[in-house]
Amino acid sequence: MYEILTGPLLWIAFAVFFVGLTARVVLYFKGLDWRLDRVAYKPHMAAGLKGGVRSVYRWILPFGTHSWRAKPIFTIMFFAFHVGLVIVPLFLEGHAVMIKSGLGIDWPSMPQILADVLAIAAFLGGVGIAIRRIVLPEVRILTDFKDVMLLVLTLTLLFSGIMASYHTANYSFWINLHILCGVIVLLTAPFTKLAHIALFFCTRIQLGMDFGIKRGGMKTNFDW
Amino acid sequence: MFTKILFATSGSPCCDAAARVAFDLAARYNAKLFVFHVLGTPSRGFSQVVVDLRTGEKVELDGDYILWVKDELKGTYDRQLKSGVDCEIDAAVGVPHREVLRKARQEDVDLIVMGASTTGCESDAQEYERHFAGSTLQRVAKASKAPVLVVNRPVASFWGGFTNIVFGADFSKGSEHAFKFALRTAKELDANLHLFHAIDIGSSHGFISQKELDDRMIEARDRMRRKYLIQTGDFKKVTADIWEGIPYIEIVKYAREKQADLIIMAHHSKDVSDESAVFGHTLEQVLLRATCPVASVNRPDKIQLA
Amino acid sequence: MPEGKLCNKKPVSTREELDALLGDSNGRQYYAEMENLDVDAEKLWATIQKTMKSRTKTWLEICAHCGLCADSCFLYSVNGRDPKQVPSYKIQSTLGEIVKQKGKVSNEFMRMCMDTAWSKCTCCNRCGSFCPYGIDMGVMFSYLRGLLHSQGFVPWELKIGSGMHRLFRAQMDVTVEEFVDTCEWMVDEALEEWPCLEIPIDKEDADIVYMINAREAKHYPEDIVEAAILFHIAGENWTMPSSGWEMTSLSMFAGDWEACKMQVETVYEAMERLRPKRMVATECGHAYRATVIEGPYWAGRPDGKPPVECIHYVEWVAEALETGKLKIDPAKRIKEPVTVQDSCNYVRNAGLRECTRIIMKHMAEDFREMAPNKEHNYCCGGGGGFNGIGRYRKQRNDALKMKREQILATGAKFVIAPCHNCWDAIRDLEEEYEIGIRWSFLKPLLVKMVEVPEHLLPKE
Numbered sequence: 001m002y003e004i005l006t007g008p009l010l011w012i013a014f015a016v017f018f019v020g021l022t023a024r025v026v027l028y029f030k031g032l033d034w035r036l037d038r039v040a041y042k043p044h045m046a047a048g049l050k051g052g053v054r055s056v057y058r059w060i061l062p063f064g065t066h067s068w069r070a071k072p073i074f075t076i077m078f079f080a081f082h083v084g085l086v087i088v089p090l091f092l093e094g095h096a097v098m099i100k101s102g103l104g105i106d107w108p109s110m111p112q113i114l115a116d117v118l119a120i121a122a123f124l125g126g127v128g129i130a131i132r133r134i135v136l137p138e139v140r141i142l143t144d145f146k147d148v149m150l151l152v153l154t155l156t157l158l159f160s161g162i163m164a165s166y167h168t169a170n171y172s173f174w175i176n177l178h179i180l181c182g183v184i185v186l187l188t189a190p191f192t193k194l195a196h197i198a199l200f201f202c203t204r205i206q207l208g209m210d211f212g213i214k215r216g217g218m219k220t221n222f223d224w
Numbered sequence: 225m226f227t228k229i230l231f232a233t234s235g236s237p238c239c240d241a242a243a244r245v246a247f248d249l250a251a252r253y254n255a256k257l258f259v260f261h262v263l264g265t266p267s268r269g270f271s272q273v274v275v276d277l278r279t280g281e282k283v284e285l286d287g288d289y290i291l292w293v294k295d296e297l298k299g300t301y302d303r304q305l306k307s308g309v310d311c312e313i314d315a316a317v318g319v320p321h322r323e324v325l326r327k328a329r330q331e332d333v334d335l336i337v338m339g340a341s342t343t344g345c346e347s348d349a350q351e352y353e354r355h356f357a358g359s360t361l362q363r364v365a366k367a368s369k370a371p372v373l374v375v376n377r378p379v380a381s382f383w384g385g386f387t388n389i390v391f392g393a394d395f396s397k398g399s400e401h402a403f404k405f406a407l408r409t410a411k412e413l414d415a416n417l418h419l420f421h422a423i424d425i426g427s428s429h430g431f432i433s434q435k436e437l438d439d440r441m442i443e444a445r446d447r448m449r450r451k452y453l454i455q456t457g458d459f460k461k462v463t464a465d466i467w468e469g470i471p472y473i474e475i476v477k478y479a480r481e482k483q484a485d486l487i488i489m490a491h492h493s494k495d496v497s498d499e500s501a502v503f504g505h506t507l508e509q510v511l512l513r514a515t516c517p518v519a520s521v522n523r524p525d526k527i528q529l530a
Numbered sequence: 531m532p533e534g535k536l537c538n539k540k541p542v543s544t545r546e547e548l549d550a551l552l553g554d555s556n557g558r559q560y561y562a563e564m565e566n567l568d569v570d571a572e573k574l575w576a577t578i579q580k581t582m583k584s585r586t587k588t589w590l591e592i593c594a595h596c597g598l599c600a601d602s603c604f605l606y607s608v609n610g611r612d613p614k615q616v617p618s619y620k621i622q623s624t625l626g627e628i629v630k631q632k633g634k635v636s637n638e639f640m641r642m643c644m645d646t647a648w649s650k651c652t653c654c655n656r657c658g659s660f661c662p663y664g665i666d667m668g669v670m671f672s673y674l675r676g677l678l679h680s681q682g683f684v685p686w687e688l689k690i691g692s693g694m695h696r697l698f699r700a701q702m703d704v705t706v707e708e709f710v711d712t713c714e715w716m717v718d719e720a721l722e723e724w725p726c727l728e729i730p731i732d733k734e735d736a737d738i739v740y741m742i743n744a745r746e747a748k749h750y751p752e753d754i755v756e757a758a759i760l761f762h763i764a765g766e767n768w769t770m771p772s773s774g775w776e777m778t779s780l781s782m783f784a785g786d787w788e789a790c791k792m793q794v795e796t797v798y799e800a801m802e803r804l805r806p807k808r809m810v811a812t813e814c815g816h817a818y819r820a821t822v823i824e825g826p827y828w829a830g831r832p833d834g835k836p837p838v839e840c841i842h843y844v845e846w847v848a849e850a851l852e853t854g855k856l857k858i859d860p861a862k863r864i865k866e867p868v869t870v871q872d873s874c875n876y877v878r879n880a881g882l883r884e885c886t887r888i889i890m891k892h893m894a895e896d897f898r899e900m901a902p903n904k905e906h907n908y909c910c911g912g913g914g915g916f917n918g919i920g921r922y923r924k925q926r927n928d929a930l931k932m933k934r935e936q937i938l939a940t941g942a943k944f945v946i947a948p949c950h951n952c953w954d955a956i957r958d959l960e961e962e963y964e965i966g967i968r969w970s971f972l973k974p975l976l977v978k979m980v981e982v983p984e985h986l987l988p989k990e
Contacts, residue, residue, distance in 0.1 A: 027584065028584045028588060029584075030584070031583045031584025031585070031587075032583070032584055032585060033583050033584075033585075034827075034832070034834075035827060035830070036581055036583055036585070036586075037583075037585050038824060038827035038834075039834070040826075040827075040832060040833055040834030040835075043832060043833045043834065044833075044834070055664065059662055059664075066659070066660070066902075066906055067598055067602070067659070067660040067661070067662065070601065070602075070660070071598060071601075074596075074598070133595075136597060137611070137613045138597045138600035138601075138606070138611065138613050138616045139595065139596065139597035139600075140613070141613035141614070141616060141619050142593075142595035142596075142597055142616060142618050142619055142622070143595055144595070147594075147595050193591075193592060193594060195592065196592050196594065196663065199588060199592050199663075200592075200662070200663060202588070203585075203588055203589065203592060203663045203664050203665065204662075204663065204664045206585055206664065207658065207664030207665075207666060208664070210666075211881075213834065214823060214834055215823065215878075215879045215880060215881065216879065216880045216881015216882065217881060218881075219880070219881040219882065220881040220882075220883060220884060222659070222881070222905060223904070223905060223906075224659065
């Protein structure tokens with residue numbers, strides 16, 4: 001099982017992930033239409049990019065926007081969840097070892113204790129987000145099956161990873177579950193809402209450009 | 225002397241006194257009378273809803289409604305209409321003062337007759353009032369080229385023609401035009417013209433010495449002579465008086481003493497939108513209290529000496 | 531009955547059609563006919579495929595359903611936090627569903643979409659600035675309105691308004707002659723107080739061309755003369771076009787993009803004809819949005835800019851006060867607490883937040899900010915056509931509650947609203963809730979407050 005998951009399947013999964021998301025980004029920008037979007041992207045590229053960069057920057061900063069500040073608890077959960085999901089897989093010692101053995105690259109890694117803290121924070125953040133989804137009527141009404149599945153998937157991924165890192169009795173179960181979830185994430189990312197891994201930057205840049213070019217960006221910077 | 229008269233009415237009983245004067249004047253001078261009603265203030269942004277000025281209700285505007293309002297007006301003035309006056313009834317939608325002024329300009333009328341604002345008419349227009357502070361009357365009087373004859377109290381409408389005209393002088397520019405109108409009216413009707421000015425001591429907080437009062441009296445006499453009396457020429461039925469006190473009270477008292485059937489004054493308040501000025505103004509107070517019609521003149525255009 | 535006599539897929543093209551619509555009290559027949567109006571699913575789907583490209587498609591698809599937009603929407607707040615008022619829900623359950631069904635939706639569904647698009651969203655775009663992905667649901671609702679309009683599902687008043695633009699190139703039936711005559715009349719009335727006052731019509735190569743909202747010409751021309759007086763005092767070399775002076779666009783509210791193009795092209799034609807250095811727009815929010823922000827795209831101008839530089843009235847006033855062209859008499863500054871309504875259309879959606887603050891610095895001694903303010907201010911409650919649609923009167927009145935609370939919280943009893951729609955909404959708000967406030971545009975205040983140079987005064 002482990003061999004299958006970390007063998008060709010993993011490589012296929014990575015290929016799908018990177019090729020798929022790249023394709024989505026390219027298609028997204030190619031599909032922007034100055035007439036339909038009513039934004040003159042090309043003639044005002046500089047103002048647009050400035051607006052786009054500001055827009056991304058403010059939003060990836062915790063409490064960087066009015067929206068984040070308006071919902072501090074959600075913001076904390078959100079950033080714990082996302083920081084954990086992005087940083088830990090990239091710089092986990094266990095992952096670095098795999099990269100070293102697979103690709104022969106010396107991959108930087110972070111101390112295990114930090115990884116643990118981040119992963120647990122991410123898990124708790126995710127649980128908080130899940131509870132919020134159930135408890136708040138304004139979020140519940142929006143929630144569909146896919147949203148639930150997505151949360152189940154990522155939370156399982158996190159939880160199994162944490163369990164595996166402690167080398168408990170059921171190590172092989174947890175590690176296989178962890179890798180399975182990871183593979184599913186990689187395989188489905190380009191085709192589901194997980195595409196926001198890349199598309200977040202696209203839509204943020206687009207609206208940033210919209211405000212930067214058309215909606216006043218050449219007069220004042222929008223205070224996100 | 226008047227060939228076209230515009231009677232702007234809210235159609236409610238509080239304009240009855242004004243109606244009586246308007247129809248009488250039209251009959252007397254064989255003038256064409258336009259009975260005009262602004263039936264609603266456009267409301268709700270660009271919608272077709274207007275606020276009916278009579279009922280204060282929001283109504284949906286369409287051709288039928290305008291026809292219905294015209295019919296109503298015909299009913300209201302049924303008796304007067306039978307008197308044979310050349311009369312045209314019209315209704316329009318808009319902000320009342322603006323539409324009255326528009327109609328006056330279109331028809332090039334010599335006189336506008338209106339009811340005053342205190343006996344309930346304006347409460348009909350409350351909707352309008354609240355977003356355009358200052359009364360319709362005030363705004364019409366300020367901008368109208370033709371004199372505006374205001375009939376407030378019913379008692380003011382029972383008159384037998386103009387025999388005693390009081391002109392309330394305040395030496396302003398508008399007052400000059402008003403004087404010309406007063407003089408012309410008096411000459412044409414062979415009426416007595418009483419020039420009057422009140423030295424305002426009501427609004428000075430301190431104590432006025434007799435010396436100062438005397439000085440002001442002399443100055444006022446001088447101005448009265450230079451500005452107005454000099455223009456009377458060979459017209460002899462003119463008297464002039466200067467009293468002291470609170471101007472509007474003095475004018476009303478004076479008019480009563482002279483048994484005036486018409487008071488003519490300038491409307492020269494610059495600031496019509498200041499709510500506090502609505503009834504603080506001398507003219508407004510005179511309108512409220514006078515027992516005869518009051519003509520407000522602000523512009524020279526329609527009062528050239530014949 | 532596939533197409534009604536009044537309610538159909540065809541926009542107004544003749545005076546007779548317009549009169550027939552106007553003659554229909556409250557749109558009773560119009561809405562009755564709408565219940566039987568066929569949905570052309572094929573055409574609807576074709577339009578969507580042609581016009582819904584990556585931006586909107588991605589927006590619909592990527593929404594994380596996080597609900598952060600909920601509290602950004604004043605309609606959600608004033609309606610007791612009804613989950614059905616969450617912006618994401620509103621757009622997903624309408625446009626999202628139409629897309630999902632590939633246009634195969636029922637008449638009843640389309641009417642629900644109409645009610646949602648015009649009574650549950652004012653296109654204020656506030657939610658767009660609260661969404662982490664930057665999903666602007668106001669933009670999507672505007673798009674949805676376009677789809678609904680193309681199928682004939684549009685509120686009665688907006689079909690009329692849009693028809694007005696098609697027939698008269700103005701939201702009201704004001705002809706060139708009537709407009710020019712009104713300007714002459716206004717000057718005539720003001721001349722005694724303001725000798726040498728002019729409203730120059732069709733003057734070429736002036737520094738400023740001034741453009742307005744048709745309601746000013748039709749119902750309160752005082753506004754035009756006040757503008758004239760202020761340009762006069764400031765010593766501006768200005769003009770107004772005899773045609774193409776109307777900046778508003780009810781067709782924008784209606785989603786009638788063809789009429790939008792017709793209207794704005796008339797305005798641009800006037801700019802090109804008169805070649806002014808700049809255009810100054812009257813105190814109206816959606817007029818500015820239509821002519822300056824969106825208009826260039828309707829007209830197909832690749833640089834997204836109108837033919838000449840266009841500024842809003844608040845920009846001109848701020849500039850005139852800062853450069854000393856206009857000076858406020860210090861004794862006449864507003865002493866009482868006063869607050870300002872930031873219009874969504876030129877503050878959030880055009881970046882003019884600082885202008886009114888500069889103006890208040892000059893005019894007011896006790897200026898109170900609303901909270902939230904500037905680009906995060908709430909809609910007045912009457913934007914996007916909401917003010918004028920009889921069918922949604924109740925919903926609109928509920929919508930005013932947010933502004934009521936905001937104004938009350940400032941403690942000010944005087945609200946300056948340099949936007950026709952906001953001004954209307956705040957007037958209605960006072961009528962509906964009687965909180966004892968007054969409101970005004972800037973012009974009437976400025977006319978009373980600015981210092982007038984000696985040589986412009988009438989000679990006594």
